[in-house]
Amino acid sequence: MQNETIIYMIMAGIAALLLALFQYIYKSKVKSNIKYVLLALRAISIFGILLLLINPKFESNTYYDEKPTLVVAVDNSQSVSYLEQNENVNEILETLESNAKLKERFEIKTYSFGKSVSDLDSLNYNERQSNISQALKQFGEVYANQTAPIVVVTDGNQTYGSDYSYISKSVKQPLYPIILGDSTIYSDLSIKQLNVNRYVYLKNKFPIEIIVNYNGNELINTELKIYSGNSVVFREALQFDASKTSEIISTALTANSVGVKTYRVELNPLNNEKNTVNNSKNFGVEVIDQKTNIALVYDRLHPDLGALKKAIESNEQRSVSILKPQDYLNQINDFQLVIVYNPNINFNSVLSEIYTQKLNSFIITGTTTNWNLLNSSQSYFKQTITNQTEDFQPLLNRNYNTFIIDNLSFENYPPLQSEFGKLEFLVPHDDILTKSVNGIDTGESMLSTFEVNNTKHALLNGEGIWRWRAQSFLDMESFNDFDNFMGKLVQYLSSNKKRNRINIDYKSFYNGNDDVIISAQYFNKNFEFDDAASLTIVIKNKENDNIREVPLLLSNGSYTVDLSGIDSGSYDFTIKHNSESISASGSFRVLEYNVEQQFLNADIDKLQSIANNSSGKAFFVSEYNNLIENLLNDNRYVTIQKSTKNIVPLIDWKYLLGLIALSLFSEWFIRKYNGLI
Known part of the structure; x- marks a missing residue:
């Protein structure tokens, strides 16, 4: 409390006493001793009211001890059991958790990790991928403001994510890897990497590296x-020695028939080679008959053009040609879809041909769009022309039901520029995105799809979509989510298939370590999305005729099922409604491959490197008791006494208000009782 506040409180006490003396001693006609009781009550009331006006603040300090946190992260991937280290891991974990001195010195937190991080409940070593970099990144963020050494029990073999030796540099905690494996070097041949395109075209040669x-x-x-x-x-034939330890083999094969084709690459093993699993690898390609050709027609260069081309062509089944209006008209029959970007007066013939020939289209408007031309060239929508632009942020319509939208929320996406004014649709349409300003939904369309006369169309009312693709990378460290979204939109627009009540989304084949996820949407008779449907998938293994039935769960506007971990092979599946005779079918193949079984040794060098760079230390399995001693003797890990300062203003103290009310009431009652009022 400040000295100035104390002076004010003293002055308030003196003033309260003087006022009470003036009323009950100097001017009072009360002769009995009761006047002293009334004087005290009046002084308390006035002093309390003045204190509330001054409102002094009182500080209180609470002291507590904070022990450092010991983070124990255990690798739960299949490579641990494949290297026969699971018993060692269980022993290490039990010792760390039960050591009395460690528990006294540290607050021990245990986690397991594979592709993602989770609290350690139990270890089963069935994770099909390991992402050490993601685990280190999350621990670094969560314990950034604490003293929290990190013990990582792992073989150091990462199969997914960024290089953890790079990520570890951003972790401001000492790292103590316990290396699961020995330093013995065995002679080993392995297929380190295989590069091949997912899609190929009939009668074409496709390269393999x-x-x-x-x-x-x-x-x-x-x-x-x-x-x-x-x-x-x-x-x-290949030959290797101590100086030649790798070779790149390139060839090309011919695609002779349409469909999913699988191949197997094999290396003849060495004599007494310990690990022969990594001597072979399966891969697949999907042979397609033709490519979807898309025309992107423009008259003004803009970064959106490059972003759209990159996003659409991320699927090798599609090809985008960026053309001027006249160039497009000269080859109009070569394309299954036309994207019209920021149409102006030079697009007059293009828009006329789209309308008269009943072509599928995707129109993107922006700051230089000629809305007089666009309004007059079609009868699908009309825009109020103000010749003013505005920035609008996207808001996803979770009830959009024409095709499945997943993994994209648009919440953090930057705004697009578009014409200020009302956009009115003259035909039935479905909004994918609506415009929002300062988080308030305006209800106006930003991105919509509609079908007219057996043709499909989309309208994006805004330019600057290249920023969305960049934001997708910033959020997820990958363009995949945005590219998949654009791919589904283009797939819908370029197809003339009729709408079904059950739409399914899946891949024709999955690699052995891919997540096998199948999504579906179900619509009622009015083609409205039904979020109360009961859907089941029936999966049949073509090789052994085993049948499995699994329910689909509603998630983010679609029904999904995760079949990850099923055996390799070819499958037929049918998704059906449990109470209606409606179904949709498909087939896929899972290729045999287990990335966690490709390793023969622990990655000792990398684990020792991250330990040294973080002022920690690496230990082999047989040395884990030395880790305990090291942690207990390290002066960096001591209990810290901390304090919490709590500042409470007097006006929040309810008892003072009660005291003022009680003293005023008591004074009034005594005076009333003694006939002084």
Whole structure:
């Protein structure tokens, strides 16, 4: 409390006493001793009221001890059990959690990680991928303002995510890896990487690039073969030694028939090679008959053009040609979809052809759009012309039901520029995005789709979509979410298939470690999305005729099922409604591959590097007791006494208000009782 406040309180006490003396001693006609009681009550009332006006603040300090946190992160991936380290992990974890001195010194927090991080309930070593970088990043963020050394029990073999040796530099905590594995070097051949396009075209050759690694010192000979079924379609002899430890093999195969084609790459193993699982790898390609050609017609260069082309062509089934209006008219029959970007007077013939030939279209408007031309060239929508632009942010319509939208919320996406004024649709339409200003939904369309005369159309009322693709990368460190969204929109617009009551979204084949997720949307008879439907997927393995039935769960506006972990092979599936005779079918293939079984040793060098760079220390499995001693003797990890200062203004003290009310009431009652009023 400040000295100035104390002076004010003293003055308030003196003033209250003087006023009470003036009323009950100097001017009072009361002769009995009761006047002293009334004097005290009046002084208390006045002093309390003056205190409320001064409102002094009282401080209180609460002291407590804060122990450092010991973060124990355990690798729960399949590679741990494949390297036969699961028993060692269980022993290490039990020792760390039960050590009395560690528990006295640290607040121990245990986690497990595979592809993601979770609290440690139990270990089953069935995670199909390990993302050490994501685990370190999350621990670094959560414990950024604490003393929290991180013990990482792992083999150091990461199969997913960024390089953890780079991410570890941003973690401001000492790292203590416990290395699951030994330092013995075994001779080993492995297929390190295989690069091939997912889609190929009928009768075309498709390139294959294979990177083969050798770990050893002797001169060895082997042979690489590529199988299609039981037939060898490519073979090449290879030779390695201590100086030549890798080789890149490139070839090309011919796609002779439409559909999903699977291949297997194999290396002849060495004599007594310990790990032969990494000597083979399966891959697949989908052979398609033709490519979807899309025309992106423009008259003014803009970053949106490049962003749209990149996003659409991320799917190799699609090709985008950026053309001037006259160039498009010269080859109009070569395209299944036309994207009209910021149409002006030069687009007059283009818009006329779209309308008369009943072509599918995607119109994107912006700051230079000629709305007089656009309003007069079609009868689908009309824009009020103000010749003023405004920035509008997108708001996702969760009830959009024409196709499945997933993994995109648009909440943090930057605004687009568009014409200020009302946009009115003259035909039935569905809004994917609406405009919002300062978080308030205006109800006006930003991105909509509509169908007229057996043609499909979309309207994006705003330019600057390149910022959305950039924001997608900032949010997810990948363009995939935005590119998939644009891909689904383009797929819908470029197809003339009729609308179904059940729409399904899946891939034709999945690699062994991919998440096998199938999504579906169900619509009632009015083609309105039904979020109370009961859908089931029936999966049949073509090879052994095993049938499995799994319910679909509603999530983010669609019904999904996660089939990750099913055996490799070919599958037929049917998604059906449980009370109506409506269904949709498809087929997919899961390729055999387990990335967690590709490792023969722990990544010792990388784990020792992150320990040294973070002022920590790495330990082998047999040395984990030394870790406990190291942690207990490190002076950086001591209990810190902290205090919490609590400042309470007197006006919040309810008892003072009660005291003032009680003293005023008592004074009035005594005076009333004694006939002084």
